Amino acid sequence: MSVIETRDLGKRYPGGVTALTGLTLAVEPGITGLVGANGAGKSTLIKILLGLLDPTEGSARVLGHDTRTDGELIRARVGYMPEHDCLPPDVTATELVTHLGRMTGLPATAAKEQAAEALRHVGLHEERYRQIGTFSTGMKQRVKLAQALVGDPGLLLLDEPTNGLDPAGRDAMLALIHRIGTEFGIAVMVASHLLSEIERICDHLVAIEGGALLRAASLSSMTQNVPWLAIEVEEGGDRLAAHLAAAGITVHREERALLVPVGSDAVFDLVRDAIADLGLPLNRMEHRRHHVEELFATGATRTPATEPRAAEARP
Amino acid sequence: MSTDVTAAASTVQLTNTTRWYGNVVAVNDITMTLGPGVTGLLGPNGAGKSTLLHMISGFLEPSRGTVTIGGTAPWRNPGIFRTVGLVPERDSVYAFLTAREFVVASAKLHRLPDPKAAAERALEMVELIDAADRTIDTYSKGMRQRAKVAAALVHDPQVLLLDEPFNGMDPRQRLHMMDLLRGLGRAGRVILFSSHILEEVERLADTVQVVVAGRLAASGDYRTIRRLMTNRPHVFVVRTTNDRALAQALIGSPAVQGVTLTGAGLEVHAGDHGTFTRQLARASRDAGVGLREVIPADESLESVFAYLVGA
Amino acid sequence: MTTTSTTAASDGNGSVIHDIGYKPYTGTRLGRAHIVRALYFFSLRAAFGFGRSARARIIPLATFALMMLPAAVSIYKVADVGGSLPLPYTHYAYNTSLLFFLFVAVAAPELVSRDLRHHTLPLYFSRPLRRADYPLAKLLALATAIVLFEGLPLVAMYLGTIASSTSGSGVWAQTRDLVPGLLVALAYGLLFAPLTLLIASTTGRRALATGAIAILLLATTAISHVLESVGTHGDGPPPVAVTQGPGAQQGPDTNPPPFKETITYNGIARNGGLVDPLRLVEGTRIWAFHATDGNIPDPQGAGGLYAAELILLTGLTAGGLYLRYRKVGVA
Numbered sequence: 001m002s003v004i005e006t007r008d009l010g011k012r013y014p015g016g017v018t019a020l021t022g023l024t025l026a027v028e029p030g031i032t033g034l035v036g037a038n039g040a041g042k043s044t045l046i047k048i049l050l051g052l053l054d055p056t057e058g059s060a061r062v063l064g065h066d067t068r069t070d071g072e073l074i075r076a077r078v079g080y081m082p083e084h085d086c087l088p089p090d091v092t093a094t095e096l097v098t099h100l101g102r103m104t105g106l107p108a109t110a111a112k113e114q115a116a117e118a119l120r121h122v123g124l125h126e127e128r129y130r131q132i133g134t135f136s137t138g139m140k141q142r143v144k145l146a147q148a149l150v151g152d153p154g155l156l157l158l159d160e161p162t163n164g165l166d167p168a169g170r171d172a173m174l175a176l177i178h179r180i181g182t183e184f185g186i187a188v189m190v191a192s193h194l195l196s197e198i199e200r201i202c203d204h205l206v207a208i209e210g211g212a213l214l215r216a217a218s219l220s221s222m223t224q225n226v227p228w229l230a231i232e233v234e235e236g237g238d239r240l241a242a243h244l245a246a247a248g249i250t251v252h253r254e255e256r257a258l259l260v261p262v263g264s265d266a267v268f269d270l271v272r273d274a275i276a277d278l279g280l281p282l283n284r285m286e287h288r289r290h291h292v293e294e295l296f297a298t299g300a301t302r303t304p305a306t307e308p309r310a311a312e313a314r315p
Numbered sequence: 316m317s318t319d320v321t322a323a324a325s326t327v328q329l330t331n332t333t334r335w336y337g338n339v340v341a342v343n344d345i346t347m348t349l350g351p352g353v354t355g356l357l358g359p360n361g362a363g364k365s366t367l368l369h370m371i372s373g374f375l376e377p378s379r380g381t382v383t384i385g386g387t388a389p390w391r392n393p394g395i396f397r398t399v400g401l402v403p404e405r406d407s408v409y410a411f412l413t414a415r416e417f418v419v420a421s422a423k424l425h426r427l428p429d430p431k432a433a434a435e436r437a438l439e440m441v442e443l444i445d446a447a448d449r450t451i452d453t454y455s456k457g458m459r460q461r462a463k464v465a466a467a468l469v470h471d472p473q474v475l476l477l478d479e480p481f482n483g484m485d486p487r488q489r490l491h492m493m494d495l496l497r498g499l500g501r502a503g504r505v506i507l508f509s510s511h512i513l514e515e516v517e518r519l520a521d522t523v524q525v526v527v528a529g530r531l532a533a534s535g536d537y538r539t540i541r542r543l544m545t546n547r548p549h550v551f552v553v554r555t556t557n558d559r560a561l562a563q564a565l566i567g568s569p570a571v572q573g574v575t576l577t578g579a580g581l582e583v584h585a586g587d588h589g590t591f592t593r594q595l596a597r598a599s600r601d602a603g604v605g606l607r608e609v610i611p612a613d614e615s616l617e618s619v620f621a622y623l624v625g626a
Numbered sequence: 627m628t629t630t631s632t633t634a635a636s637d638g639n640g641s642v643i644h645d646i647g648y649k650p651y652t653g654t655r656l657g658r659a660h661i662v663r664a665l666y667f668f669s670l671r672a673a674f675g676f677g678r679s680a681r682a683r684i685i686p687l688a689t690f691a692l693m694m695l696p697a698a699v700s701i702y703k704v705a706d707v708g709g710s711l712p713l714p715y716t717h718y719a720y721n722t723s724l725l726f727f728l729f730v731a732v733a734a735p736e737l738v739s740r741d742l743r744h745h746t747l748p749l750y751f752s753r754p755l756r757r758a759d760y761p762l763a764k765l766l767a768l769a770t771a772i773v774l775f776e777g778l779p780l781v782a783m784y785l786g787t788i789a790s791s792t793s794g795s796g797v798w799a800q801t802r803d804l805v806p807g808l809l810v811a812l813a814y815g816l817l818f819a820p821l822t823l824l825i826a827s828t829t830g831r832r833a834l835a836t837g838a839i840a841i842l843l844l845a846t847t848a849i850s851h852v853l854e855s856v857g858t859h860g861d862g863p864p865p866v867a868v869t870q871g872p873g874a875q876q877g878p879d880t881n882p883p884p885f886k887e888t889i890t891y892n893g894i895a896r897n898g899g900l901v902d903p904l905r906l907v908e909g910t911r912i913w914a915f916h917a918t919d920g921n922i923p924d925p926q927g928a929g930g931l932y933a934a935e936l937i938l939l940t941g942l943t944a945g946g947l948y949l950r951y952r953k954v955g956v957a
Contacts, residue, residue: 036485040455050752072754076655080752088744090678102664103753105655114651121648147749152651166359167513167621184648193485196514209487234592265556268605276600281592285609296486 001064002026003155003187004049008058010211011044019044020211023058027189027206031181033198034191036207036214036296042191045208046157050075063154076105079148083159083191086144089133093124093143096132097150104151111150118146121184122176138169145176149186156180156188162197174201195292199223207295215295222295225287230257231271232284243274262287324385325398325473325505326350327371331380334366341366343529344380349507353500355520356509357616359624363529364509365404368476371507372401384474396425400467404478406459410452414443414462417451421466430469437465440495456483461492475499477508481515493519517616525623532623537616542588544622548572549588550612553595554580556605564602568594580608662759669767673733682736689729690775693722697779701786711787715807716911718783719776719814720921723904726814727843729775730768734822735835737764743830761823761947768823769815776811780804806915813907817936820943821903827950843903850902854923857895891923899925899932906936 004027011020019040034042047053049062051071060067062074087096097118101111119128122142127135132143141161148156161177162170178201181188192198198205198219205222207214215222233240241251241258247270252259260271275282327349334342342363356364369375370382373389373396382388389395409417418437422430438447441461446454451462460480467475477496481489496519500506510516516523517537525532525540533540541549555561558581562574565583570590575582585591599606612618634645668677674690675683696718700711713721741747750760784804788797825842826835899905905922912920913929925932 036487052751072658072756075752076754078752080748082748082752084745086745086749088740088746095677099668100749100753102668103661103750103755105657105661105754106651107654107656107660108664110651110653117649151655164360166511166624167617168624180648185650193489194512194514195486209485234589265605268607272596272599272606276596279593279597281589282596282609283592283614284611285606287608293486293490296490 001029002061003029004060004062004189006058006060009045009048009055009060010057011048011053012056018211020048020055023208023211023213025206025213025216027187028204029187030203031178031188031190031201032204032206033202033219034189034206034208035193035195035198035292036209041208041211042159046080046159046191049157050078050080076151077154079151079153079156081144081148081156081158081161083163085140087132087140090131092131093119093128093135093146096143097147100147101150106151114150114152115146118149119143121149121180122146123172137164138166138172141165141169141173142176145173149180153186156186158188158190160192161190162192162194170197177201199292205292207292219292222292223289225262225289227262228252228259228288229262229267229271230254230259230284230286230288231275231282232257233275234281234283236278236280239278240274240280243278244271247274257284259288326385327474327505327507328383329367329371329380330383332367332370332377332382333379334363334370334375335378340529342370342377345526345529345531346380347524347531347534349505351500351503351505352521353496353506353508353519354522354524355516356507356524356526357513357516357520357620358509358511358526360511362526364511364526365478367526368401368478368507368509371474372399372476374401397470398472399474399476400470400472402460402463402467402475402477402480404482411450413448413450414438414454414458414465415447417462418447418465418469422469425470427470433469433471434465437469440468441465442491457485457488460484461488464492464495472504474505475507477506479510480508481510481512489515513615513617513620523616525620527624533619537619538614540623541614541619544619545588547613547622548584548586549591549614551583551585551591552580552608552610552612553583553606554608555599556607557602560602561599561604564598564604565595568598570594582612658754658756658759661753661755662763665755665760665763666767666770669737669764670770672736673768673771675736685732686729689725690778692725693775693779694782696722697783697786700783701790704787705790711783711803714919715780715783715803716810716915716917716919717921718780718807719810720904720908722779723847726772726775726818727840730772730818730822731836731839731843733771734768734819734826734839735832737768738823738827739830739832739835742827743832757952758948761827761951764823765819765944765947769819772818773811773815776814777808780807780811806911806917810907810911813910813936816940817903817907820940820947824943824946824950827947846902847904850898850905850922853898853901854891854895857892857898857923859890859892893928895923896925897928897931899923900928900935903939906932906939909933910936 004025006023006025009020009023010018012018017040023045034045044053048055048060048067051062051067051074054068063077065073067074091099094115097115098111101115101118102108104111106114122145124139124142124146127139132140135143141163145158145161148158158177162173165173174197177188177190180186181201181203190198190202202219204216204218206216231240237253237258241253244251244258244260249267249270250261260267271285329345329347332342332345333340345367356367358364366375370377371384371389373392376390382390384395384398387395389399412420415434415438418434419430422433422437427433435444438444441464443458443461443465446458451459454462460482464477464480467477475496480492480496484492493515496506496508500521508519522535523537523540524534533543553561558576562576562581565571565581566574568591570585570587571583572586573584583591595609596606613622634643634647636642671677674686696713700713703709703712719726741750747760751757781804784800788800791797791800822839825839829835829838899909899922908920908922909925909929909932911917912922912924913933918924
């Protein structure tokens with residue numbers, strides 16, 4: 001059962017701005033990345049999915065409910081983590097998450113318990129009794145996540161969850177989101193403009209551009225291996241290339257790596273032995289694969305991934 | 316626009332540069348040289364990147380030390396504005412102007428002989444021609460950034476400074492901006508951009524300057540920087556036809572500090588990068604193990620940065 | 627840092643690792659009505675400064691304590707000397723209006739400006755509430771707070787007075803007098819809650835909202851006072867008794883006639899109260915109860931106008947509040 005389904009979804013604002021057009025997609029359970037939609041497109045989509053805005057065309061269903069008619073039902077089962085700052089500084093994390101738990105419809109005691117659990121799961125311990133104004137950005141993002149989690153949602157909508165976090169904080173947040181998506185049994189949709197994050201934790205990807213769907217696919221299909229093996233040796237690359245060519249293997253030179261068509265086991269062993277014989281320092285031997293970024297490369301920058309990139313001239 | 320230039324005339328040189336505001340030392344004794352090409356200024360928020368950019372562009376005076384561009388200090392030197400273009404982080408565009416008006420105004424401020432033509436060229440470089448007649452307040456964040464870049468490029472500066480230029484851009488706009496900057500760098504200009512997003516710096520910068528809490532932690536190519544961290548063992552993930560056999564062989568080598576059998580292959584911690592990388596292929600052959608993949612796991616800018624900041 | 631996912635296990639002999647992983651919530655989920663009620667009580671407490679730091683409670687509780695002061699004094703006076711209340715129930719609110727202004731100028735921004743300042747509204751609107759529920763809960767909460775602020779001193783005064791009352795008819799008289807007073811408190815709640823909330827909802831800066839509300843209330847009071855003075859006419863200097871000279875009257879039964887001056891109010895004075903919310907309530911009270919002890923010039927024919935404007939203003943400001951919150955963004 002799809003977690004989110006849209007059919008020909010469109011939204012045109014009175015001023016003439018078209019935020020979404022002809023959007024048809026189905027989001028399956030798991031962790032899905034939403035990429036490319038910035039500004040109007042993203043916020044419009046989120047508002048429609050939460051049942052706060054009616055589309056001008058088409059329809060959308062979230063967790064089986066129609067967004068036009070069942071907005072409240074949807075909002076009771078969807079947790080939303082906004083992108084911008086939205087936390088009052090002068091209440092404690094516990095108070096805020098408990099209050100918002102009640103706003104989701106949890107009875108008073110349940111709200112307290114769920115809040116405590118949500119804060120535990122996001123990794124806030126004794127800090128939770130301090131006022132939010134004293135928190136670091138990383139802790140604030142966790143509080144935002146906890147308030148989305150407090151009502152045991154069936155779907156989490158996370159908008160740029162690593163905004164403002166330093167690399168260590170980003171890692172921690174991504175690991176947390178990954179855990180939630182895989183162990184907690186909650187479907188997650190992450191809106192992010194950082195493609196490396198999407199590649200790291202998402203199973204599926206939805207790419208939107210100009211308000212319309214650009215691509216919706218599983219990550220694995222988008223980051224498939226490409227039939228090249230990239231070999232990086234710290235020195236002696238030319239000798240290695242010559243050696244391999246002499247053995248009948250096609251070699252393409254890149255700036256840093258040699259590309260060899262992936263073939264049989266014999267090829268692997270040939271490469272290994274060549275390196276061993278020449279005594280070269282092997283730093284990398286990696287299957288090239290596609291990157292999500294390729295989806296957005298314009299004509300000028302697009303190198304067909306199946307072709308090796310030309311050696312780049314250095315100024 | 317002219318593309319040939321003497322590198323020396325545009326080299327940016329900082330020597331023992333320090334800048335403080337009251338008790339806060341924003342930039343602490345930084346010495347660096349920036350030449351043609353794209354340099355990424357990387358650091359956590361509040362590390363002093365913006366301050367550095369403002370000192371190089373002449374808006375701030377160093378409290379101590381010197382900043383020069385082509386040998387001249389930019390501070391209180393209006394002539395420097397011919398050589399330098401700055402794209403600041405904050406929204407410094409007049410929302411009620413169209414992009415064209417804004418860039419033409421910038422051209423006029425630089426007293427260019429033909430401001431309209433220069434503006435057209437700049438707008439074309441950033442691919443904003445189609446939307447150039449709409450007012451800036453109708454633009455998305457990415458388009459505003461492009462307008463700012465156009466205004467900074469209109470006088471064909473040899474040095475271009477950009478403060479967090481990719482903020483708010485979607486992937487396509489980002490890729491396009493990166494192409495633009497890469498092209499400018501290849502043509503011989505000195506491009507310095509700051510970012511706290513590693514992915515962007517990794518993609519675009521030829522050289523990286525890592526700033527942490529006002530101090531310059533490292534410069535250069537990040538892979539080379541990683542090699543220089545000899546006190547941290549390099550981590551490799553190796554996939555083979557017989558992980559355990561290779562593990563046995565490797566643990567006997569003094570270059571290897573640790574080997575872990577994970578579900579996805581072998582994780583090797585090599586204290587001596589040079590020796591290990593030379594031994595690996597030989598050891599595999601001798602053990603009769605086929606190598607399928609060798610991946611340096613902590614060679615990314617992310618790991619390098621984490622190590623630098625953690626230090 | 628985060629909960630490590632250690633798998634539950636047991637060795638059958640008493641040693642156990644418990645499963646404290648994520649557990650879905652299977653309990654009751656309450657509907658909109660309960661949520662609005664929860665928000666209502668939350669806001670009601672917030673109006674008196676509860677739910678935040680102790681500093682937030684100072685003004686609400688201090689003004690409330692001062693509100694009780696006249697009641698305490700009255701109770702003491704009646705218990706001590708008997709007689710009627712020095713400050714009648716129906717005059718209580720009008721004469722303590724400055725305390726009320728202070729209270730409401732602080733309470734209204736507390737309820738709505740904070741959420742605006744910290745952009746907390748998306749956290750509410752992404753929940754199973756309707757757009758209108760948020761302002762509704764805030765409105766009812768502030769109205770309740772105002773009614774309590776104005777009404778509790780009256781009730782206290784009532785209870786204190788009948789405690790020292792000796793006859794059933796005395797109790798009845800007090801009860802009869804209390805009711806219009808409580809109705810005045812109710813009117814304050816209905817009129818001032820949407821008005822002050824609407825003003826407060828225009829800005830996230832609490833100090834600004836407090837200032838705006840205070841200035842509005844004080845200015846309208848001042849203006850209506852001016853209008854009252856302008857429209858007041860006495861009918862000439864008072865007559866002077868002659869005790870000496872040719873026309874002098876002698877004798878013990880020729881006391882100087884009592885001082886008497888007739889004061890009349892023209893239309894300006896009578897209608898001037900329409901610009902002042904306080905007088906709006908007072909004028910409506912005079913008109914509705916045919917009161918003769920008004921604090922303001924008797925509106926006479928215009929009394930209906932006061933009542934109509936009261937209702938109209940309440941409706942318009944409440945509507946404005948509703949419209950204000952329809953446009954707030956989520957994402």
